[in-house]
Amino acid sequence: MSHAWEVRFSNSRQLPYFFNAETRVSMWELPEGLSEEQARQLPGGHLLGEASQGPPAQVRASHLLVKHKDSRRPSSWREAHITRTKDEAISQLRSYKAQLGAQPSVAAFAELASQFSYVYSTHSSDCSSARSGGDLGSFGRGQMQRPFEDAAFALPVGQMSDVVETDSGVHLILRTA
Numbered sequence: 001m002s003h004a005w006e007v008r009f010s011n012s013r014q015l016p017y018f019f020n021a022e023t024r025v026s027m028w029e030l031p032e033g034l035s036e037e038q039a040r041q042l043p044g045g046h047l048l049g050e051a052s053q054g055p056p057a058q059v060r061a062s063h064l065l066v067k068h069k070d071s072r073r074p075s076s077w078r079e080a081h082i083t084r085t086k087d088e089a090i091s092q093l094r095s096y097k098a099q100l101g102a103q104p105s106v107a108a109f110a111e112l113a114s115q116f117s118y119v120y121s122t123h124s125s126d127c128s129s130a131r132s133g134g135d136l137g138s139f140g141r142g143q144m145q146r147p148f149e150d151a152a153f154a155l156p157v158g159q160m161s162d163v164v165e166t167d168s169g170v171h172l173i174l175r176t177a
Helices: 036-041 086-100 106-114 128-132 146-154
Strands: 005-010 015-020 025-027 058-066 135-140 164-166 169-175
Touching (some): 058 106, 058 146, 086 106, 086 169, 146 164, 146 169
Antiparallel strands (some): 005 015, 058 135, 058 169, 164 169
16 A cells, blocks of 8 residues: 555645555655655655755644733633733743753643643643643644744754744743654
């Protein structure tokens, strides 16, 4: 079945992706059952670049998002109308970071991200990813807002960022893979 896969290039995202000519399925992630080396042997595999050269094609990360009144959409699954200032949101994230420590475990980060409260919580994320412990899954370049992407790709696996500001709010990012 792996012979049906090929690598194509997305002009809109400027990234390679996998396409299965038999099933017409396309995906950004390496198809299950294919190694990176096997993927490079597929038609179009040269679009994937060289193994272990330069930055990774994808990373996996979890995050805590705290929105503020100037966020792109100042509402969340926790609060219909967010009124906190950006400084208050940053302060809230810094308290999360202090609580987690310098190198938090994925489990500790996930627990904090998934805690639920309807008040100005001291322990929860404004992103719906809170339901999955803040896990955003794997993503490549061009799939996240640039400041978030740059921070996630720059982090070593297992490390947590400082406060990262995007149009969505302020984040703590934990690189998990």
